[in-house]
Amino acid sequence: MNYCDLAPSYIRAIAPYQPGKPISELERELGITGIVKLASNENPLGASSAAVAAMQEAIKTIALYPDGNGFELKDALVKRYGVKHANVTLGNGSNDLLELAARAFLTPGDKVVYSAHAFAVYALATQAVGATGISVPAVKGYGHDLKAMQKAAKDNKAKIVFIANPNNPTGTFLSADDLQAFLRGLPPEILVLLDEAYNEYLPENKRYDSVAWMKQYPNLIISRTFSKAYGLAGLRVGYALAHEQVSDMINRVRQPFNVNSVAQAAAVAALRDVSFVKKTFELNQRGMAQITEGLTKLGLEYIPSFGNFVAFRIGGATAMYRRLLELGVIIRPIANYDMADWLRVSIGLESENAKFLSALEKAISQTVNGESK
Numbered sequence: 470m471n472y473c474d475l476a477p478s479y480i481r482a483i484a485p486y487q488p489g490k491p492i493s494e495l496e497r498e499l500g501i502t503g504i505v506k507l508a509s510n511e512n513p514l515g516a517s518s519a520a521v522a523a524m525q526e527a528i529k530t531i532a533l534y535p536d537g538n539g540f541e542l543k544d545a546l547v548k549r550y551g552v553k554h555a556n557v558t559l560g561n562g563s564n565d566l567l568e569l570a571a572r573a574f575l576t577p578g579d580k581v582v583y584s585a586h587a588f589a590v591y592a593l594a595t596q597a598v599g600a601t602g603i604s605v606p607a608v609k610g611y612g613h614d615l616k617a618m619q620k621a622a623k624d625n626k627a628k629i630v631f632i633a634n635p636n637n638p639t640g641t642f643l644s645a646d647d648l649q650a651f652l653r654g655l656p657p658e659i660l661v662l663l664d665e666a667y668n669e670y671l672p673e674n675k676r677y678d679s680v681a682w683m684k685q686y687p688n689l690i691i692s693r694t695f696s697k698a699y700g701l702a703g704l705r706v707g708y709a710l711a712h713e714q715v716s717d718m719i720n721r722v723r724q725p726f727n728v729n730s731v732a733q734a735a736a737v738a739a740l741r742d743v744s745f746v747k748k749t750f751e752l753n754q755r756g757m758a759q760i761t762e763g764l765t766k767l768g769l770e771y772i773p774s775f776g777n778f779v780a781f782r783i784g785g786a787t788a789m790y791r792r793l794l795e796l797g798v799i800i801r802p803i804a805n806y807d808m809a810d811w812l813r814v815s816i817g818l819e820s821e822n823a824k825f826l827s828a829l830e831k832a833i834s835q836t837v838n839g840e841s842k
């Protein structure tokens with residue numbers, strides 16, 4: 470008996486998500502310490518001290534179930550964005566919301582549109598419910614081809630279009646004008662899930678108010694997370710803003726207590742700590758300049774990025790990734806994004822970025838000298 474055969478064929482066809490290698494795992498494998506992890510777009514500053522204090526306070530009542538309705542966190546979001554409680558859904562990370570949207574609206578055979586090189590979870594969430602993903606080739610420079618995506622969505626009568634802005638792992642950005650043109654040309658029965666996990670990293674002149682667009686485009690779902698700029702990746706908390714009927718449907722398929730109490734408390738505090746997010750943004754700007762200048766000095770091509778990471782092209786990417794591991798630096802191979810010649814590095818502290826760049830230089834020179842395996 471092969472128990473895999475008990476699962477539907479679309480489940481058996483799923484290629485599991487490949488997360489960044491944890492520091493503890495590399496420590497066990499190599500018996501070294503002082504490892505730098507720039508592999509999962511985490512916040513190198515950690516979490517805001519206000520969020521940490523809120524977590525410590527929340528631990529005191531950990532024996533109690535969380536507020537299944539997440540009132541306080543929703544209320545903080547309602548005040549921040551000028552929406553109603555009924556527009557907000559909380560998730561165990563924003564990943565949860567991507568899956569919940571898929572589960573609420575898709576049945577086997579439904580079509581879903583996303584871009585090539587887009588965040589891997591869109592395909593996973595689609596496949597997990599037996600829907601059919603349509604991956605639209607990217608434009609030159611690896612960005613989403615919104616015109617082609619719009620056509621694919623209409624031609625195939627797609628139920629959901631996933632858009633990442635900025636996208637991970639490419640870091641590419643879509644302007645407010647392009648996004649609005651995309652929404653304008655789409656019938657209201659096609660849902661658009663705009664994933665803004667890196668929204669807080671956008672420079673002032675690229676910012677746009679997608680929440681305001683929800684009035685005009687009731688098919689728009691916006692997802693955001695506390696994992697990236699807010700530094701709470703380990704806690705798992707994110708949220709979606711959507712039309713109240715859309716929220717209602719998503720709410721029906723979530724676990725009753727999908728966001729734990731510590732996470733709810735931390736997220737409220739994190740949302741208030743505006744100066745921490747600002748500090749994070751500024752550190753990222755400096756780090757991005759440091760890393761991209763370093764890559765340029767090494768003669769490497771990179772994709773200009775609007776996130777807290779950057780993808781760069783390098784010959785023998787897999788071997789380079791492994792060599793960097795041996796040198797105590799964990800970054801991310803992205804061959805599973807159909808980018809086999811590329812690696813993605815997250816922006817860290819200045820010292821971490823420097824360690825990455827010097828390890829990369831060393832790895833390249835060793836390869837040139839033929840010492841590499």
Ligand SMILES: *Cc1c(COP(=O)(O)O)cnc(C)c1O
Pocket residue numbers: 510561562563564565588633635636637664666693694695696702705706707
């Ligand atoms: C990291 C990331 C997310 C979700 O992260 P969570 O930790 O689940 O909130 C969503 N979308 C993109 C594009 C990401 O890179």
